[in-house]
Amino acid sequence: MAKTMFEKIWEHHIVAEPEGQPALIYIDLHLVHEVTSPQAFEALRLTNRKVRRPDLTISTVDHNLPTDDTRNEEIKDPIARIQVDTLRKNCKDTGVVLYDIDSAAQGIVHVIGPEQGYTQPGMTIVCGDSHTSTHGAFGSLAFGIGTSEVEHVLATQTLRQAKPKTMEIRFNGELKQGVTAKDMILSAIGELGTAGWTGYVVEFTGDAIKKLNMAGRMTVCNMTIEGGARAGLIAPDDTTFDWMRGRNFVPKGDEFDAAVIEWRELATDEDAEYDALLEIDCELLEPHVSWGTNPGQVTGITTRVPSPTDFEDPADVSSAERALEYMGLTGGTQVEDIEIDRVFIGSCTNARIEDLRSASLIVKGRKVASSVRAQIMPGSTLTKMLAEKEGLDQIFKEAGFEWRESGCSMCLGMNPDILVPGERCASTSNRNFEGRQGKGGRTHLVSPEMAAAAAIEGHFVDVRDWETE
């Protein structure tokens, strides 16, 4: 029978399907960070249980780390320091590898998994973090879980899961210059809203997906959770294999070639059927900017901020009213007229080397507007080192950007990097929820190119019109 990629991976990982219970699925890779794991390790201790497979578990510190020059000092916030120290102790006690603050492999967990070659096609991957969907860009079934499930995976290397439905999201046509993976996923979420894909595993297909580089594919899969989906998937192909080859934990030599032959079999069979389909025409796509307080409230750069009366559903009307009030915006404002105070280029959505290269092309030879504070937090320490080797840091610094250390940083502001009330930020992250980047802070989600251009102009601009060197 013809199968989708999801069905192939799912069936390959069923450990047991006891009568009347959800399937028990084996987990190939468990990623751990400091915020959602301490209570899980503690529960194991209290019940006298062990980490079943420390060899399939890796951890790093990312959420709490300072990104400024206090990086190598003790974390000032005592509660954050305890959380980081607790992960260190838990890893030491259980034999789980930890990429700590002084490791080149340290970084945002969803950046380092692929970067180090842990993330591979056909795997099941979980993490106590909703953006685990990122890893689906490699054709692995990857999703976020809560702390009780983290405990379950630590103890049993399995997870109980009801089988989700499948949806194909097909991006037809070709992206225009200046239009990116971020714009593809923002527009797709805008189509059906933040609950539009709840209960589904989404597979992204179509010419525009095939032409994306791996960073772009990761951006797309990263934000599938913002549409409510359980996971996002993209079939692995030569782009995937070329990107993976030579990375630390990827098989080498003949073994790699053998693996590639197997990985190619993962792709959805021609006659396989999905439960739902959404099609998006990339020819018409323009750079997107979020105007509201959830990632479904987005619009094109050439358009105007909507008014509550533009919506029909009463819940959408009241959501828009609340969002506009919080964001300090009036319906009908031209998106290009929105002035910004801050720029954040970072996060597991858009802080990979490819993202930094794209942003640097916009920035090169230009200056950040005097009214704007612009910061770059690379996705990992390795990414930062690579960018410095390529001279990207110089381009950014000469333009007036702050060049910072890696970590989740202002995506969610668990470390000291936050907006102050009323500040408006062009952000390459994934969530524009109220207070996400700091209480009263106003977040507009955009691509790295759009964030860079906004930094220069002090307001949103259509990056398609820009000349780059």
Added chain:
Amino acid sequence: MEKFTKLTSIVAPLDRANVDTDQIIPKQFLKRIERTGFGEFAFFDWRYLEDGVPNPDFILNEERYVGANILVGGRNFGSGSSREHAPWALREMGFQSIIATSFADIFRSNCMQNGMLPVILSESEVDTVMARSLRGYGYKVTIDLESQTVTDDQGLNASFDVDPFRKNSLLEGLDDVGITMGLSEEIDLFEEKRTARW
């Protein structure tokens, strides 16, 4: 895990769609390494004014909803971050069940790992519960997990779906890890035949 069987309680209304877990428990409170201590910070930005006093305009601060163990919310409740701190905070605030037309997947699963019952009702049923709790003083419903019903004394008689496995776990107060440890032979067998890669 604590059992969930039958609950009769005042209903507190939160008539907003897409209440995300960043609102339920903001990030500055995620640094604790315990499962407790989150309740007082639930809905922090909405619930308190700058100086830390309760915001009189936030509906859950109204005296008539004090002691409510049931929350009725808008669609897509619990969207966003996977933080289990969100159900921990709600539970400590007193809520053992949430009624909505839809929930985000991870939040829903996290609730049921903590003896809390997310109840999905139809739009008209949620509207009814919302309207009655907004209008009245001391409006109560009864949620019966065994019969999978939500009832009140004004004629509401709604039924809801729940996964039979989850239902049993909640009724009996069983936690997943214990049940899965009983399948360790199956896991051993799987690992024997499992290959390093797909």
